[in-house]
Amino acid sequence: MRNILAIAKVVLVEMYRRKEFYVLFILTVVICLIMGSINIFNDKQVIRYLKELCLLLIWVSSLIIAITMTARQIPAEREQRTLLPLLAKPLSRTQLILGKFLGCWLVCGMCLICFYLFFGALAASREHEWPLMHYLQAAFLHWMALGVVVAMSLLGSLVFAAPSSNSTICFSICAAIMCLGRYLDEIALSLHEPGRSLVYGIYYAIPHLEIPFAMRNLIIHDWPLIEWKFVWLAAFYLVGYMAVFLAAACLVFRRKTVN
């Protein structure tokens, strides 16, 4: 555990000293502020559209941070040859993978705190209320979804040669799941065999990231809170997928020649 935490700490320091998060955050803030200043048709309900767009921007920015940061971890270590002195220490490859995952996931968590705090301040400035528990539920499942994305990117970084290809593939998969994931069962019903079985197989195999994505509606439409037992159920479901991707990453990395 000590080794995993040490590696996670280094990932946090790296992200703190690199500038990418700050650029994305400032960009997101500027776009949201510009949108927040718009008053269309004097519609007092325009805040709902503002919230929807802001949350979409937050999701896109957080996915970019999660995927690009994680996709670069192992390949950058190999390319810069920092992997060799690291693996020459009493550190297993599994610990390295878990440390990288934990570091990247924690960075995502910190980014989400910044994003949601800013979003909350922006929304509160218009609505004069702050439904904290709604934000907590949405942010928590958002963070769990990013955990799945980080684990998937980490596996991709060991399978694909270039971080750019890994990032593109991961981003495409995430976008496809969020946009089409919930419709796959309906698509399957409209097909004949073997297409139906294939699409059903995909439907049950993929991590349904559209569930946390849909939690935005809690904030946008001021829906009542979801019972916490269902939130924890969704969280355990996502943790299951994290475990699957991480186990696959450990298996792939174990046999890889690093020099």
Add this chain to the structure above:
Amino acid sequence: MSVILKTEKLRVEFKNRELGQMTKVALQGLDLEVSAGEVFGFLGPNGAGKTTTINVLLGFVQPTSGNASLFGIDVRQPIARRRIGYLPELTYYYKFLTAEELLRFYAEIFGLRRAEADKRIDEALKLVELDSARKRLIKTYSKGMQQRVGLAQALINNPDLLILDEPTSGLDPLGRMKVRSIIQRLKNEGKTVFFSSHELGEVETVCDRVAIVADGNLKAAGSVHAIMQGHPTLEKAFLSIVGCQN
């Protein structure tokens, strides 16, 4: 004296995935033993298998067959690396960390307590003369300074076995002298040093025993004096053993 580094019939093959290309055999049944307290030179021409041997000892590469152990522990176990320090040929470290942060990170991995880590970091940085630059980011360091950071990280856990891959490669004469003096100091402390090098003059000066490999095979092993029997210099003995005539 106890054997702390051992390979038995070590064979490493790299399969070439391109069609029609043969499998490359990097090591063909290497048998090697290094005893505690000696400075051991591992010599060979380019492509002989020196770095592959070191890669197997450190767990970077899985052997095709045969065994390798450090302190009696199979090299595939991470715990086998608890008492070793390693300096790679090309030294690159996290550019976004300072030297002190890097050493503290490695000290954590070795499980050193805070107080002991602080002491070891101070000692290592003083030894490699980087104490004044400890708070600077590594990306601001010159090549020589990065090499010295490499040496510092190899010594952070006060290792019983130091594995150095071409330690004087790219260093100026002052840097080479510094590395030689560190190796001599470690030897006086009873540590074991295993290093590969092309600088035969240095090997002749500091090593107790040497092994010469070529084409993945062990050609000769023994004391420097025994290897040099009948030859005026280690270089001439080396050329004779690997089959090159003047």
